[in-house]
Amino acid sequence: MANRSRYLLKALTRQATTFLFRNTHPSLQSLSFSSHFPNPSTSLPIFTKPLSAFAQCSNSRHFSSDKTSNHSNKVEDRSDQEEEDEDEEDFEDEEDYESGEEGEGYDDENASVSSRKKVYTEEEKEAEALDIGYKVVGPLHNDDRVFKPYEPVFAVVQIGSHQFKVSNRDSIFTERLKFCEVNDKLILNKVLLVGSDSQTIVGRPTVPGAAVHAVVEEHALDAKVIIFKKKRRKNYRRTRGHRQELTKLRITNIEGIEKPQNVVVEKPSKAAKGEQNKVPVTA
Structure with a gap:
């Protein structure tokens, strides 16, 4: 008896679910595909529901990935612009150097060198x-x-x-x-x-x-x-x-002082020395 009652309960639940499904959802044959899906030649609508207030705004929303990509693009553009400006400045400095005119950079370098090494008149x-x-x-x-x-x-x-x-x-x-x-x-x-x-x-x-x-x-x-x-x-x-x-x-x-004259003293000869040493002897 218990098994039969379980079987009947399952059968009733199946019938109820099929009945409810048939009433709420129409059959596929009754649906007209032409009304819901237009011809491929026509442009398909993007939204089937009415647009929200945020979607009606003219400004589009930027997600985090878009922000990073835009920021990276801006940084790359700025770096490119800075490199171009530096190249132009270097080219101008080279032109000034070739023409004999020194720019601000050369003045600063010369000032630093002159401050380190003093130039005397x-x-x-x-x-x-x-x-x-x-x-x-x-x-x-x-x-x-x-x-x-x-x-x-x-x-x-x-x-x-x-x-x-x-x-x-x-x-x-x-x-x-x-x-x-x-x-x-x-x-x-x-x-x-x-x-x-x-x-x-x-x-x-x-x-x-x-x-x-x-x-x-x-x-x-x-x-x-x-x-x-x-x-x-x-x-x-x-x-x-x-x-x-x-x-x-x-x-x-x-x-700044009187210098004494060098007096040359002549040395006596050997013969004169011998004569001076000889003493006369009396008889």
């Missing part, structure tokens, strides 16, 4: 050299006879922040002197003291009218000095090296 060079304590006369020629024999005269000169006692034909090493090259003649004008066998002149602070002439022999480097720094328990150690630039000067003449 002749007056500025001479003034700075005088402040250090020397004056550049000019290059040494082959016809110049500046080297003289030794004279018993000395002087104390100041070059920069150092003082040197010099005599004729002496050589000294000073810090690197600017605006002078090898074989240039110099005049050391800061003479603090001049002396000889007969007199001594002390300047206040310099001796008026005194000068020391010199020649630049070479520009060299001093011996290396190691600078080592350390801090205990701080893991701090620094090692640095330094070589000071030097200029070698050869003193040629000292002016």
Whole structure:
């Protein structure tokens, strides 16, 4: 009995579903395809339902993918435009360079280079050299006879922040002197003291009218000095090296004092020495 009741219930449900389906949905034969699907020659409508308020708007909606694509396209267009502008600027700069006119970029570069390397005029060079304590006369020629024999005269000169006692034909090493090259003649004008066998002149602070002439022999480097720094328990150690630039000067003449004349003392001959040693003997 239970099985039969289940079978009857299933049959009734099937009949009810078929009856409801027939009433709600018409058969395929009653449908006219011509009314719903027009001829292929005619343009098919995009929307079968009336358009919504958002769809009736003139502006179309952009989805995220469209935005990225449009943005990428805009970025590419901008980059292309910037490259074209840069190419045009480079071409204009090249034209200015070829024509001899410098643009703004060249002015900026020249300004930066000039700020790093100062350009001195002749007056500025001479003034700075005088402040250090020397004056550049000019290059040494082959016809110049500046080297003289030794004279018993000395002087104390100041070059920069150092003082040197010099005599004729002496050589000294000073810090690197600017605006002078090898074989240039110099005049050391800061003479603090001049002396000889007969007199001594002390300047206040310099001796008026005194000068020391010199020649630049070479520009060299001093011996290396190691600078080592350390801090205990701080893991701090620094090692640095330094070589000071030097200029070698050869003193040629000292002016501003009376020089004693060199008296030549003739040595007696051997015969004269023998006659002096002989003593007359009386009978």
